[in-house]
Amino acid sequence: MSDMERLQAENEELRQENEALRAEIEELRFEAELDACHAAGLAAQLRAIIAEGDACANKAGHPLLERVSYTNDRTGEAMSKTKSYPLYREAFDAEAEECGITEPRKYRA
Structure with a gap:
């Protein structure tokens, strides 16, 4: 060749x-x-x-939908989210870990 x-x-x-x-x-x-x-x-x-x-007038009937104040991990600003927000954070972080993303709190809202 x-x-x-x-x-x-x-x-x-x-x-x-x-x-x-x-x-x-x-x-x-x-x-x-x-x-x-x-x-x-x-x-x-x-x-x-x-x-x-x-x-809904019956907020006690929907505790996960009740709004509370959280701190945005990226900006440090206060934000109003439902009490279900920790579920988002946990799921986001778990998925990020599976994807090999370190320090997911830098990327999530």
């Missing part, structure tokens, strides 16, 4: 590898987009449930 043939073969191998990587990127992008759609749907449900809880 001549040098030219070897280079052409190597070039073709790299082209195929590049094509496979592009396909994998597209697949991962699609999965991320589906995750974003799922998160948007869950967020819409949650906003509706919280709005219903805010409008």
